[in-house]
Amino acid sequence: MFISTKGRYALRIMLELALRNTEDYIPLRELTKSQGISIKYLEAIISILVKANYVEGLRGKGGGYKLSKSPEEYTVGSILRLTEGSLAPVSCLECDVNTCERADKCPTLPMWQKLQEFIDSYFDSITLKDLLEDRNLSHKDFVCDDLFSNKRVTIKKDD
Template identity: 55%
Template sequence: MISTKGRYALRVMMDLAEQNSDSYIPLKEIAERQGISKKYLEMIVKELVSAKLLIGVSGKGGGYKLSRKPGEYSVGEILTVTEGTLAVVACLSESAEQCPRAEGCATLPMWSELNQMIHDFFYSKKLTDLTEQK
């Protein structure tokens, strides 16, 4: 399940893409447009900046902007930054230890197939796909 944090990260990224600006957009403006607490968004944009999806500048004239063109971002990469993993079951998470039952697990192929479908879906969707639907 995608958390509020992941959904809000997408909204921030979409908001910045829709501004179509090389200027830095203050977080306060994004929070107001999106109806999301500025305090909560501060945590989210910090992660997006750390992952180099956003560029942030503090002080007068500061704010945030996309580090690349909107069409160069996949929904999958944005969600992975905020969610950590998109794996449908714990044993398929990249950080999971090898399950001792994996070899004989009758359901693992099904989970693996679903996991791949979800991965392919989110990584095939671009930020521009979302902004153009509005």
């Protein structure tokens, strides 16, 4: 799993729109300046976010971009999957159907599948609102599957 600049920038853009979450549209030039992203690259990322209805755009005077929903309705996982396509740690898990000819006899596949579940659970447990409220997420408990016991566990912030 490698998260590209497109995924990281999309997350930063969504965070800025969440931080400035008002009825007003944020002009593209303001986003470019505050994020240090070229206008061309920003337009490409915004286009993906608009097509997925994550962001609303308005052209002309007073135009720009704003979130389509409230910050708590967007997870880091959904934003990264939208821009990256897959968060799979290995290529054989990038599709819904494993097309690897060795899948049925691969001794490491269950390990990679568990890692995939952990990555998905972790990123899906964090919303834009969470990131805005506490950048290090120290307040947030994390629920996931224990990789060894196959039981659901909650990791408390004090652990």
